[in-house]
Amino acid sequence: MKRFLRGFVLKVLYPLLMLAGAFVKDRKEKFQHYIIDLNNRLIRSEPERYRTKRILLLLPHCLQTEECDVRITNDIYNCKRCGKCGIKDLIQVAVDNDLKLFVATGGNLARRIVSDVRPEAIVAVACERDLSSGIVDSYPLPVMGVPNERPCGPCRNTRVDLDKVREAIQFFGGNNNVEC
Ligand code: SF4
Secondary structure, eight states: OHHHHHHHIIIIIHHHHHHHHHHSGGGHHHHHHHHHHHHHHHHHTOTTTTOOSOEEEEEEGGGSOTTOOOOOSSOGGGOOOOSSSTHHHHHHHHHHHTOEEEEESSHHHHHHHHHHHOOSEEEEEEOHHHHHHHHHHHTTSOEEEEEOBOTTSTTSSOBOOHHHHHHHHHHHTOOTTOOO
């Protein structure tokens, strides 16, 4: 029943809300946030079903500060870990939990990464638009979505609450020795 419910939310309710959002544009992001939240809640309601160590952490490129010219899209571990943006801490989270970590610059690259890595669960950070569509595209793969924070506006110097990322990883079955 819960599996059916998540499918209904993502494949029926989401397109209907996006259709409604095309008419009330100022509500569209709220609808997307609602879908992400509902998806996360439905996954959380079945903890045993989704336990796995094969977790992919997928990040948007805009978490990297514009001041930095290190190329991290091909290999995030090119980061020098200077601490000027959140990439340094996210790498540490991935190392602590021994999980795959990638930066995706768009939906096509994200799909290719998922197809190459073949994870059993994904923790994804992005804006509401990319997250909600990514969650829908990836169904039935469980994707826990963590919306980013955008103090400088969309797609620039964004941030993410690390505690929320750690908590999502822990839910799926990350290592228990992470510092919290
Ligand atoms: S932590 Fe430093 S080196 Fe790494 S991406 Fe951010 S600014 Fe660049």
